[in-house]
Amino acid sequence: MNYTLHQLQVFQKVVETGSITKAAEVLHLTQPAVSIQLRNFQDQFDIPLTEVLGRKIHITDFGKEIATLAENIISQVQAIDSRTMAYKGQLSGRLKIAVVSTGKYVMPYFLGEFMKKHPGVELQMDVTNKSKVITSLEKNEIDFALLSILPNGINLDYLDILDNNLYLVGNSDAGDHKNISPDEIFMEMPLIFREKGSGTRQIMEKFIEGSKISIQKKMELTSNEAVKQAVLAGLGFSIMPLIGIKNELASKQLRIISVPGLPITTKWRLVWLKGKKHLPLPTAYLEYLQKEKGLIAERYFGEVRG
Template sequence: MNYTLHQLRVFYEVVQYRSITRAAEALHLSQPAVSIQLRNFQQQFDAPLTELVNRRLYITDLGREVAELARQILDSADLLEHRASTKGEELTGRLTISVVSTGKYVMPYFLRPFLAQHPRVRLSLDVTNRQRVVESLRANEVDFSLVSILPERLSLHSLTLLPNILFLVGHPEVDCGPNADLSTVLEQRPLIFREVGSGTRQVTEQYLYQRGLPLSPQLELVSNEAVKQAVMAGLGVSIMPLIGIRNELELGQLSILPVPGLPVRTEWQITWLQDKTLTPTAAAFLEYLRLRGEEIVAQSFAYLAAYPPE
């Protein structure tokens, strides 16, 4: 075989994103350049590593095995590069993080100063649904994952970054009165759910179950943004994390509906496998979060303490 580290990195990113286009964006390459490298790499195997079905890219069993080996080789290469750096204090290597969709409002604030301090660190940030985040964590495809509810049946370490506060919100014209409960509100407006498996969906269902309310959604949407737009359009109400609706609340496009038992609180946590050996880059990022996490929360998320507004 005659593969290169560059080809391994290209193939690994394609597997991570399940998309040549998104891999190209992450690698800062053109789509044709990624396609050429992927084709040259696949030609060295007797069986296909990927399959294109109805314009969707699928990874074969062999492809997944090769991707795991590629990850190990790339981690070793990053470690070697770090050790051989001409400046002992200069951090190099790759940092891979998977983030649940609403976490896109959280993770960049913790990454920006770290990457500014270590410009040679290469970041791979996958913002996706919770199922994919858990899969990437279980398969040891990432250094860390950001979640608001820890996955079950996985042996994990975790570090809490900040609270995740969820309110019932609706269109500003919705007025449920000061003492209404959710059942009263739902007599006039349907409750909009996130998709099955999302952390927000789990919180919503637990809240309903504790109050003996029906768990069957009339409306179910697959992203926080979609739910937000639906609520703003007056299609219904929803239990939503404050982290993703702050601007709309301040602009008067959404309003918090006061009902008993809300807000609900969970925690945004960075998590990683218990038996995982962290690369120097990942270990440095974790230490940075432990040292500066509270400072970043105070600077960028102080508004969390101001809700509900008096």
Template sequence: MNYTLHQLQIFERVAHYQSITKASEELHLTQPAVSIQLKNFQNQFPIPLFEVVGRRLYISDFGKEIAQAAEDVLNAADTINYKTRAIGGQLAGRLRVAVVSTGKYVMPYFLSGFMKNNPGVDLRMDVTNKTVVVENLEQNLVDFALVSVLPDHLKLERIELMPNILQLVANQRYFEKIKLGGRAKSDAVPLIFREKGSATRAAMENYIKEYDLNVQKRIELTSNEAVKQAVIAGLGCSIMPLIGLRNELQNGDLKIFPQKKLPITTTWNLVWLKSKKLSPVANELLEYLEIEKRNIITENFEWYSTFQIK
């Protein structure tokens, strides 16, 4: 056998996501490049590591064992690299962060300066819905998680980063037609929801329940970006975090629809398990955020804190 660390990394990520597409996105490789390396890696084993049924990829039991072994090898190689860098006086190690979907518009700004200051640190940031983020946190698979709603069954420490503001938004052309909770079918347009497990969906459902709104038409989509594009296209309206809508609001593709008891305001929190022993890298990030948090918000999110409904 003559597999490389690069092939081990690719297979481990494909096995983790059970998706060539998601693995290629994280590794910043094209899908054909990942597929070729995956095939070359498979050719070195007499037993299938995976199979494709329809359009879905499934990892075999043998493949799962190889993926675990690959993760162990990669971790050992990382340890060697980190120890070598540490001898030279660099902060070195891996930082693992799980981020809820909308948090992808927030977390990179709070990590960018830290990563530039510490080239010996490797970052792995998984972006998914709240349910999976909380599972990763609970199973101690990450150092930190970025959430806007705190899971109440876990004992957590946290640092508050910035507000998360949700408003009802719609396509400008459909703006005057919207009447959320309207009693006549002609008064209502569809309300577009995120998938179950999303914190944004939970906020919408709580709002609708609390004020006993009559939502006659519902559409469900599985990503914040999909919801945004659907609203821009006039497919419906949605209660969305403003943090991901800067360009669309400023250029008029979307408009905020004033509504009773809106906006919904929560807080973006970086959280970690109270029982977790943080690594030197994780502790250094917390110190960095305490010092730089206000500057980061002022520099990158001034538009957000001062945005006015027109």
């Protein structure tokens, strides 16, 4: 047999994602390139590694065993690279972070300078919904997660990195609502919610319950970007993190509506499993954040911190 490390990496990623298309995206390759590498790898075995049923690729039991071995080999190669870089006094390896969808407006700024200082470091950042972020935490698949609301039932350590301020917002056609009660506002237009399980949804529901507001109509959308577009289109109001709408506020496409009890302030927190033994790379990143988080927040978020 004469398979290459690249073929092992391609096969392992196909198994991990369950899709040639997704594997190609992660590896920054074209689909034909992934298919060719997968076929060349398969040609070296008399036993099928995969089978295609309908339009979906399935991994055989033998293929799953080979994928496990491939993952071990890839990890050992990465360890060799890391050890070599360490002897040169350089950090290397892969930093794995899962981020709730609104956190995409935050996390890159707390990574930029660190990544520039350490060119041997690879970043794997998954921007997804809160439930998937929590699952990744529970399975210990990541080094860190970025959340604004800590989940119940998981022992976590965390580092506060930025205030998360949430306001009621409407589009530019929203009238002046000074001296109008929240009930009157929400009778005019629907309140637009994120999906169940979202941190922003939890904050909205807690505010509504505490304020004893009657909601006449409501809509539910599955991403912060979708909510923002719906508000811009005049479909309703929403309680939204300031961090994700600062450009629309500056251009006067959106406006903050003043109501008692708002804004609500939570914290953007970098979290990890309590007792987790970090490798040198995530340890170095955590030390970097502890030292630099204030300067980063002031530099990039000074105008939206309160």
